[in-house]
Every structure is written in structure tokens, then in C-alpha cells.
Amino acid sequence: MSILSLKNINYCYPLENEPVIQDVSFALEKGKVYGVIGENESGKTTLCNIMRGFIPNLYKGTLRGEVTFKDKSISEYNIGELAAHIGYSFQNPFTQISGVKDTVYEEIAYGMENLGIPRDKMTQRVDELIVLFQLEKLKDQNPFELSGGQKQLVALASVVALDPEIIILDEPTSQLDPKSTEDIFQIVEYLKKAGKTIFLVEHKVDLLAEYCDEIFLLYDGRLVMQGKTAEVLSDESILQYRVQLPQVTLFYLKLVGKKGKVPLTVAETFKALKGSGE
Ligand SMILES: Nc1ncnc2c1ncn2[C@@H]1O[C@H](COP(=O)(O)OP(=O)(O)OP(=O)(O)O)[C@@H](O)[C@H]1O
Ligand SMILES: [Mg+2]
Known part of the structure; x- marks a missing residue:
């Protein structure tokens, strides 16, 4: 069942004068993880803003086409109401920090406060998130004193706190080291298991290969490819759109060619090489 869909979206x-999103259509199914790739300025962030209703509400401009959340046009929801359904972690974590709370703990609770969630439920939820995001040591710190990567984690925790059905993550690991990046993907996996639908903009294709059900490829504002992760990320033709293939996939294609099932992960590569007798 589709939970959010875009139909013939064009945006300027x-x-x-030039549209930055052109004729984009897709439908997201509940409980799936979608990886979104595309070179710089290909329109990824703009697309996220359209899905969250910030375009055209805040950015204005000309939007054509239809965005539907649960069978109702998102223009029929008010933007605050949508916050409870569609979580959005911004590309720049500095934008996300509220600036009105003195501690990480309160910052994570802030959105829930705004939604009027009862205090005992709120503290229980924040406590859980502090553990999930491994923020125990930072919980009493001022959000502004955190590093970029730590802000990114707190911003994401604040989004997850609202328990939205769809979570849009715009490059959530851009400022994180490899360990914290893996942690974020583990959290994505956890959210998927909890039935959430995830729209994840991310350049790290090696990890997308492991965690995503489907991949969307944007190029110059167009959705040039969409499909199962194993199909899109094993297809050399995506290189023309200036995105990468997983390292092991590239290695396999060079070594073996397009024989059998092209592997996307290290484990799959071992299996495939054994099978091919290389
Ligand atoms: N507020 C704005 N006003 C006018 N043009 C904009 C605005 N924001 C983005 N653009 C343009 O829209 C196009 C798509 O930008 P967008 O930020 O959506 O791309 P992106 O894929 O997220 O890029 P990045 O990888 O750098 O984050 C670019 O050409 C950009 O210059
Ligand atoms: Mg962007």
C-alpha cells in the first residue's frame, strides 16, 4: 500500500526560469527504506522539501503535480499537522537545532512538548532515545556546543521522538565518522522494523546497498532510475549520472563482468566469487 506518492511533480x-524538479513521479510503500542518490545540485533536498510540504508553503515558487499522503493531498494538511506524520532531518543539522533549549535532553523533548505529549510519556521516550542514539554522555550539554556530527545525531533523535510514519533523512551521515555512520544505518534498520517508511538521501552507496529496499537516482531534477537496490546498484550505466557503484560491485564487474548475480556487498562478493570459480 502506498503511503506517500508524487505524481508528475515539476517545481521552479x-x-x-528553469525547473529544478521535472516530471517526478513515485509511490512510497509503508515499511520500506528508499535510498536516494544523485550528484550535487541534482534536486535531492528540493524533493525532500516538496514531500514535507515546505515547498510551496515556505519557499513559494511554482509547484505543479500532486503530492498525496494517505490518499489526501498534502495541501489539505496544515504544516504542523504534517510534522507528526512526516519527520524530516535537514541536510544542515545547524538549521534543526531549536536554539531555545539548553540541554540535549530538552532539545530531544522539544518537538514532543509542542505536540502536547504528556510529560511522563515524554520523559520515557527521551530516555529510550538517549540510549538508542548513544547520547548518554551528552545529554546535559548545550546543543550548540556539540560537534557537527553530534548535532546530526541529536537532530535525528528529535525527529524520531515524534514517532512519524515517514522519515526523510537528508544526508544524515555527512558529518559523521564511519562508526557513527554505521550506527545511523543500524537506527534506520530499527525504524524499518518498527514499520517506518524511510526516504534516505545518502552518497554512501556501500551502505545503501546493504540497507535499502529500493534506490531512486536523480539527475538534473529528473528521476532517471528507480528500482530494487540490487538492480540499480549493479548497473554500470548509472555511472554516467555521476554517482558511484558500491566498491565491491565495481571490483566484481571489472574482474568477472556481468556474470550471474552481481554482488553488492562483501558477503555477496565472496559467495559470487566462490560460485564463479575465480
Ligand atoms: N532556495 C533556492 N532558490 C533558488 N534555487 C535553489 C534554491 N535551493 C536550491 N536551488 C537550486 O536547485 C537545484 C537543486 O538543488 P538541491 O539543493 O535540491 O540539490 P541537492 O541534490 O540537494 O544538492 P546537494 O547534493 O548539494 O545537497 C540546484 O541547482 C540549486 O542551485
Ligand atoms: Mg541537498
Whole structure:
């Protein structure tokens, strides 16, 4: 069942002549993880803003087409109401920090406070998130004193706190080291198991290969490819759109060629090489 869908979306920023999103259509199914790749300025963040209703509400400009959340156009929801359904972790974590709370703990609770969630439920949830995001040591710190990567974790925890059905993550690991990046993907896996639908903009294709059900590829504002992860990320033709293939996939294609099932992960590569007798 589709939970959110875009139909023939075209968008032009105010005072611009060229559309930055062109004829994009797709439907997200509940409980799936979608990886979104595309070179810089290909329109990934713009697309996230459209899905969350910030475009056209805040950015204005000209939006054509239809965005539907649960069989109702998102223009029929008010933007605050949508916050409870569609979580959004911004590309720049500095934008996300509220600036009105003195501790990480309160920052994570802030969105829930705004939604009027009862105090005991709120503290229980924040406590759980502190553990899930491994923020125990930081919980009493001022959010502004955190590193970029730590802010990114707190921002994501604040989004997850609202328990939205769809979670849009715009490059959530851009400022994180490899260990914390893996942790975020583990959290994505946890959210998927909890039935959430995840729209994950991310350049790290090696990890997308492991965790995503489907991949969307944007190029110059167009959705040039969409499909099962194993199909899209094993297809050399995506290189023309200036995105990468997983390292092991590239290695396999060079060594063996397009024989059998092209592997996307280290484990799959071992299996495939054994099978091919290389
Ligand atoms: N507020 C704005 N006003 C006008 N043009 C904009 C605005 N924001 C983005 N753009 C343009 O829209 C296009 C898509 O930008 P967008 O930020 O959506 O791409 P992106 O794929 O998220 O890029 P990145 O990988 O750098 O985050 C770019 O050409 C960009 O210059
Ligand atoms: Mg972006």
C-alpha cells in the first residue's frame, strides 16, 4: 500500500526560469527504506522539501503535480499537522537545532512538548532515545556546543521522538565518522522494523546497498532510475549520472563482468566469487 506518492511533480524556485524538479513521479510503500542518490545540485533536498510540504508553503515558487499522503493531498494538511506524520532531518543539522533549549535532553523533548505529549510519556521516550542514539554522555550539554556530527545525531533523535510514519533523512551521515555512520544505518534498520517508511538521501552507496529496499537516482531534477537496490546498484550505466557503484560491485564487474548475480556487498562478493570459480 502506498503511503506517500508524487505524481508528475515539476517545481521552479521563485524568480528562476528553469525547473529544478521535472516530471517526478513515485509511490512510497509503508515499511520500506528508499535510498536516494544523485550528484550535487541534482534536486535531492528540493524533493525532500516538496514531500514535507515546505515547498510551496515556505519557499513559494511554482509547484505543479500532486503530492498525496494517505490518499489526501498534502495541501489539505496544515504544516504542523504534517510534522507528526512526516519527520524530516535537514541536510544542515545547524538549521534543526531549536536554539531555545539548553540541554540535549530538552532539545530531544522539544518537538514532543509542542505536540502536547504528556510529560511522563515524554520523559520515557527521551530516555529510550538517549540510549538508542548513544547520547548518554551528552545529554546535559548545550546543543550548540556539540560537534557537527553530534548535532546530526541529536537532530535525528528529535525527529524520531515524534514517532512519524515517514522519515526523510537528508544526508544524515555527512558529518559523521564511519562508526557513527554505521550506527545511523543500524537506527534506520530499527525504524524499518518498527514499520517506518524511510526516504534516505545518502552518497554512501556501500551502505545503501546493504540497507535499502529500493534506490531512486536523480539527475538534473529528473528521476532517471528507480528500482530494487540490487538492480540499480549493479548497473554500470548509472555511472554516467555521476554517482558511484558500491566498491565491491565495481571490483566484481571489472574482474568477472556481468556474470550471474552481481554482488553488492562483501558477503555477496565472496559467495559470487566462490560460485564463479575465480
Ligand atoms: N532556495 C533556492 N532558490 C533558488 N534555487 C535553489 C534554491 N535551493 C536550491 N536551488 C537550486 O536547485 C537545484 C537543486 O538543488 P538541491 O539543493 O535540491 O540539490 P541537492 O541534490 O540537494 O544538492 P546537494 O547534493 O548539494 O545537497 C540546484 O541547482 C540549486 O542551485
Ligand atoms: Mg541537498
